[in-house]
Amino acid sequence: MRRLSPLDHLIAQADAFVKVVSGHARSTGRPSPGGEDAEALLDDQERLLSSRLMRVNHAGEIAAQGLYQGQMVTARNPAIREQLDQASREEGDHLHWCARRVHQLGGHTSLLGPFWYMGSFGMGALAGLTGDAYSLGFIDETERQVERHLDRHLERLPKHDSVSARILEQMKQDEIEHGAHAMAMGGKPPPWPVRRLLMPVTAAVMTRTAYWI
Numbered sequence: 281m282r283r284l285s286p287l288d289h290l291i292a293q294a295d296a297f298v299k300v301v302s303g304h305a306r307s308t309g310r311p312s313p314g315g316e317d318a319e320a321l322l323d324d325q326e327r328l329l330s331s332r333l334m335r336v337n338h339a340g341e342i343a344a345q346g347l348y349q350g351q352m353v354t355a356r357n358p359a360i361r362e363q364l365d366q367a368s369r370e371e372g373d374h375l376h377w378c379a380r381r382v383h384q385l386g387g388h389t390s391l392l393g394p395f396w397y398m399g400s401f402g403m404g405a406l407a408g409l410t411g412d413a414y415s416l417g418f419i420d421e422t423e424r425q426v427e428r429h430l431d432r433h434l435e436r437l438p439k440h441d442s443v444s445a446r447i448l449e450q451m452k453q454d455e456i457e458h459g460a461h462a463m464a465m466g467g468k469p470p471p472w473p474v475r476r477l478l479m480p481v482t483a484a485v486m487t488r489t490a491y492w493i
């Protein structure tokens with residue numbers, strides 16, 4: 281197999297970035313678990329709240345694409361890169377489901393998508409540079425924090441919005457599996473300042489900002 285030059289890598293990364301921010305991220309093509317019913321039951325306030333929450337989740341999935349791409353660039357073990365690639369395609373499903381749901385609710389996706397991607401790409405690349413074990417542990421910790429976040433959103437969603445709820449439930453199941461796979465491949469938990477400070481603070485900045493813009 282031909283060795284890829286730095287220019288090849290740069291083009292591949294630029295391609296991934298453009299695909300994600302233009303709504304054409306790679307995915308596994310699973311249909312949305314949301315289905316179509318329950319639309320008429322939401323009043324304007326509920327619809328607005330749902331569209332904002334789903335915009336936050338869409339922004340989170342853009343960030344997930346950036347993280348995985350960054351980690352793939354710096355991963356050392358090809359088997360791990362393969363695993364990251366598969367997980368990132370499943371995250372691509374999440375991205376498409378959330379985008380579609382935001383639009384169904386009459387909302388728009390975050391205007392800061394490219395920024396979420398680039399910031400996360402940097403964090404993912406750094407995590408990868410610390411070695412495969414910490415990089416895998418970083419995925420597990422990310423997924424745990426995402427799982428708690430999804431639980432909070434499932435509580436906040438208007439009770440008639442079962443379409444969004446089904447999407448978030450499926451995402452949660454996938455995130456749990458991503459974390460478990462990462463640990464099974466030899467993940468080591470990141471140091472506590474990363475877990476308790478860096479990750480929650482960056483997540484809070486993103487979720488609070490994407491709620492509005």
Ligand SMILES: [Fe+2]
Nearest residue numbers: 344371374451
């Ligand atoms: Fe996800």
Ligand SMILES: [Fe+2]
Nearest residue numbers: 423454455458
């Ligand atoms: Fe995930």
